[in-house]
Amino acid sequence: MPDVEQLYGLHPRYLERRRGVETSHLELVESIWTYMPHVHILGKFRNRNGAFPIPPENKLKIPVGAKIQTLHLVGPTNSLKYVPLVTGLASARNLEHLEMVRVPFLGGLIQHVVEDSWRSGGFRNLHTIVLGACKNALEVDLGYLIITAARRLHEVRIQPSLTKDGVFSALKMAELEFPQFETLHLGYVDEFLLQSRMANADLVKYGLADVVENPGIITDIGMKAVNEVFSCIKYLAIYNCPHLHNPYNWISDHSRWTRLVDINLVRCHALKLDSFGQFIELLPSLEFISLDQMFREPPKGCARVGLSAGTGIGVSSALVSNQNSNNDNDNNAQNNANIHDNNHHHPDDSDEENDFRQDLQPGEQQFAADGNPDLL
Numbered sequence: 001m002p003d004v005e006q007l008y009g010l011h012p013r014y015l016e017r018r019r020g021v022e023t024s025h026l027e028l029v030e031s032i033w034t035y036m037p038h039v040h041i042l043g044k045f046r047n048r049n050g051a052f053p054i055p056p057e058n059k060l061k062i063p064v065g066a067k068i069q070t071l072h073l074v075g076p077t078n079s080l081k082y083v084p085l086v087t088g089l090a091s092a093r094n095l096e097h098l099e100m101v102r103v104p105f106l107g108g109l110i111q112h113v114v115e116d117s118w119r120s121g122g123f124r125n126l127h128t129i130v131l132g133a134c135k136n137a138l139e140v141d142l143g144y145l146i147i148t149a150a151r152r153l154h155e156v157r158i159q160p161s162l163t164k165d166g167v168f169s170a171l172k173m174a175e176l177e178f179p180q181f182e183t184l185h186l187g188y189v190d191e192f193l194l195q196s197r198m199a200n201a202d203l204v205k206y207g208l209a210d211v212v213e214n215p216g217i218i219t220d221i222g223m224k225a226v227n228e229v230f231s232c233i234k235y236l237a238i239y240n241c242p243h244l245h246n247p248y249n250w251i252s253d254h255s256r257w258t259r260l261v262d263i264n265l266v267r268c269h270a271l272k273l274d275s276f277g278q279f280i281e282l283l284p285s286l287e288f289i290s291l292d293q294m295f296r297e298p299p300k301g302c303a304r305v306g307l308s309a310g311t312g313i314g315v316s317s318a319l320v321s322n323q324n325s326n327n328d329n330d331n332n333a334q335n336n337a338n339i340h341d342n343n344h345h346h347p348d349d350s351d352e353e354n355d356f357r358q359d360l361q362p363g364e365q366q367f368a369a370d371g372n373p374d375l376l
Contacts, residue, residue, distance in 0.1 A: 026060045033063050040067040040094075069094050079104045079136065086113050090122035096152075098123070098145070099130035100137075101190045102211065110141035118148050127154040127180070131162060132190045133211040139167050150176045155183035163187045163216030163241060168225035181230045187216035187239035216241040220249045227255040234285075237264040244268050247279035257283050264290040271295065 032039050062068070075082060082105035089095060090113050114123060126149035131137055142162050146153065158167070163186045218241050227233060227250065238244070251257065260283050265271065273295045280286055 029060065033066050037063070037065060038067070040069065067094065068092060069096050075103050075105075079106050082106065082109060086110060087117075090114070090117035091120075093121050094125060095123065096125055097128040098126055099128070099132075100134055101130065101132040103134050104136055105134065107136040107138040108140060111138070111144045114144040114148050123148050125149070125152055127152050129153070129155070130157040130188070132157065132159045132188050133213065134159065135161075135211045137162060139164060139170070143167060143170050146171060147174055147176060150178050151180075153178055153181050155181075155185075157185040157188035160187045160189070160213045160216040160240065163218045165217075165219055165222030165225065168218075168222050168229055171229045172225050176229075178230050178232065181232050183235040183237075184226065184230060184233055185237040185239070186218060186226075187241050188237075189213065189239060215243075217243055219243045220246055223247070223250040224252055224255045226250075227257050228252075232259055233257070234259050234261045235264075236260060236262070238266070238268055240267040242268065242270050245270050246272055246275040248275040250279060251282055259285050261285050262288040262290075264292075265294055266292040268294060269296055 029041060032041070075085065082103065086105060086109055089098070116122075118124070123145055126145065129142075129145050129149065131142055137159070139162055142158065146156060216239075223244065226236075263280075263286065271294060276295075280289065
């Protein structure tokens, strides 16, 4: 090593007992579980190494009594198979990080499992909850997880379909404290989905289903409730929530955002610049601001047909004016309002730049592998 100039760490400052073994070699993990069942397994195991379909060597059998602290899962297409899985997770008392992406569990399943297991400590030690592209997930599933993990919860990432006012209004009514909470990501879309460019036909061929994610529908009222619930929040990320308008209204006597350090906004087109400026002026701890595709003029034609800018979702003013004469128009207006403008769209545009599609690109898909659940 002829270019080495400095060497650090040759003499450790102190020695201590290691908490566990950390590895990403799945065969080694199985061996440890077999021959040393008392060893705690830390860290994250992922099979997103570019190998798709998932190869057999990326599958792992979990024995009863395994000491797992972090678990990432992709699961079977049959949602009934998630009943014993979620029930088993509730009995994992050391589970700290639960990330469920493209997992088609039955809606309401988590709620019932939490109700049955909370007295025995089910999910109580979670510090991170991630729900992304779970097509059947309900607000009560997310809410029950957050409530039962309130004491230790640090971070929550919420998929667009659950990014609603009602989630935070319900949490506010619960009157809980979240003393360690720091990070909230609204409208969360898994990065892997955005990078993938597989067509629907390819997904079907591999036994995978797509998830259509419309933008998050949280409003300024919901955002005010966010800080009333999570008063200690430090890091806030919001992706593609076109119904947010006036950040200044997120502040109230009970919602001061006093500890907010970092705010990251992407594709919240309707946000008003002057109101945002007033909002950040009142944040005493703010250090970082990241803005991407923000404060743009509504795309050509959106105002004329009543569209929410950049989403392709809205109701034609003509249909609204004729609602008394034809009630069916109300039911079909949202599906009919899907506009393309050649000045803004290019065939090679990415998900983020395509402002005129009601449905997301084929990359926004749900991965639900058949067979036993695999570690992700």
